Amino acid sequence: MPEPTQNLFGSEEITLRERLAPVTPHPFHAGQIFHWIYGRGVTDFGKMTDLPLPIRAVLNDRFRIHPPAIASVARAADGTTKFTIRLEDGEEVESVLIPEGRRITLCISSQVGCALGCRFCLTAEMGLRRNLTPGEIVGQVWSLRQHAGLFDRTFNLVLMGMGEPMCNLDAVMAALGILADQRSFATPIRRVTLSTVGHVPGIRALARYPDRPRLAISLVATTDAQRDRLMPINRKYPIRELFSALREYPLRPKERITFEFVLMAGINDSLEEARRLARLLHGLRSKVNLIRYNRTGRGEFSPPAEYRVKRFRDRLLELGIPVSIRKQKGEEIYAACGQLALRRDVPPPGGKAGGGGPQSGRSG
Numbered sequence: 001m002p003e004p005t006q007n008l009f010g011s012e013e014i015t016l017r018e019r020l021a022p023v024t025p026h027p028f029h030a031g032q033i034f035h036w037i038y039g040r041g042v043t044d045f046g047k048m049t050d051l052p053l054p055i056r057a058v059l060n061d062r063f064r065i066h067p068p069a070i071a072s073v074a075r076a077a078d079g080t081t082k083f084t085i086r087l088e089d090g091e092e093v094e095s096v097l098i099p100e101g102r103r104i105t106l107c108i109s110s111q112v113g114c115a116l117g118c119r120f121c122l123t124a125e126m127g128l129r130r131n132l133t134p135g136e137i138v139g140q141v142w143s144l145r146q147h148a149g150l151f152d153r154t155f156n157l158v159l160m161g162m163g164e165p166m167c168n169l170d171a172v173m174a175a176l177g178i179l180a181d182q183r184s185f186a187t188p189i190r191r192v193t194l195s196t197v198g199h200v201p202g203i204r205a206l207a208r209y210p211d212r213p214r215l216a217i218s219l220v221a222t223t224d225a226q227r228d229r230l231m232p233i234n235r236k237y238p239i240r241e242l243f244s245a246l247r248e249y250p251l252r253p254k255e256r257i258t259f260e261f262v263l264m265a266g267i268n269d270s271l272e273e274a275r276r277l278a279r280l281l282h283g284l285r286s287k288v289n290l291i292r293y294n295r296t297g298r299g300e301f302s303p304p305a306e307y308r309v310k311r312f313r314d315r316l317l318e319l320g321i322p323v324s325i326r327k328q329k330g331e332e333i334y335a336a337c338g339q340l341a342l343r344r345d346v347p348p349p350g351g352k353a354g355g356g357g358p359q360s361g362r363s364g
């Protein structure tokens with residue numbers, strides 16, 4: 001008997017219905033299989049006990065359910081765990097599980113590599129290899145839930161891993177649709193945060209979705225000259241254009257736009273920078289997350305002294321901007337912001353490899 005070739009993993013219910021039509025006359029079987037795959041984490045048709053036995057046998061012959069596989073796991077002392085996920089074509093992406101008290105956040109990728117070339121980000125060095133499919137985006141959450149036994153837990157989801165989600169928005173939104181379904185992960189889209197470096201057409205496109213994730217902007221600099229140098233996307237969509245899109249962005253009641261600001265010593269950690277940031281955010285429902293730059297082993301940038309991070313925060317507070325300093329998590333396994341890149345040739349900050357796995361980490 002030849003191996004069944006059609007992989008059902010990653011299909012929305014409507015697609016399952018179409019694909020299963022030759023096998024079963026009952027559309028509700030597609031809904032049952034949807035629930036087994038995403039809600040219960042079952043990939044063996046034989047265990048789908050509410051399907052008739054003859055249907056299970058035919059499904060087994062014709063289809064398979066093949067989620068992406070976990071290729072390696074590295075766990076930091078603070079519990080942050082980085083997963084390398086291997087895709088069917090052998091490409092790999094990274095996803096990170098971040099525990100904080102009882103709260104769990106999963107940080108997932110939207111592309112293999114990234115084309116946008118931010119200078120402080122290790123992922124940029126990979127270039128863009130390809131977009132992820134909706135199934136590969138869902139597959140990261142599926143695999144992490146399976147590995148960590150999170151079936152009874154709610155978790156937050158952030159699209160801050162490898163890639164720029166706005167450059168693969170259709171697939172991202174299709175994946176969030178699957179994840180939101182009550183028979184699946186029941187993770188409401190509005191509990192998801194999508195982070196962009198300022199892809200203006202993407203922001204405008206996202207604004208048109210009736211159900212949208214929360215929006216985070218990785219800003220990093222407050223002048224075009226500086227931003228052009230650190231984040232080349234700014235040459236296409238400069239600060240004025242970005243903020244014009246943000247001022248038109250429809251926010252839900254009490255919703256704020258989060259501004260991620262990675263602080264780098266001597267680059268963007270001055271009080272003058274804080275003042276310019278406050279001026280940019282004036283009148284916009286927003287909050288700022290300050291992130292102390294995580295070392296990447298490349299040496300071009302370095303983290304500022306802690307007192308400078310606090311001074312920057314205090315100045316923003318004085319200027320009436322809600323701000324917090326994000327705790328650094330998983331830096332020694334290259335799972336922190338700006339470090340995701342499947343690098344095997346960069347020494348980790350602590351000098352020891354994270355469990356022999358690839359050294360990489362989250363991006364902006």
Ligand code: SF4
Pocket residue numbers: 113114115116117118121122123124161162163164197363364
């Ligand atoms: S920070 Fe984000 S957008 Fe910029 S290169 Fe890294 S992954 Fe791409």
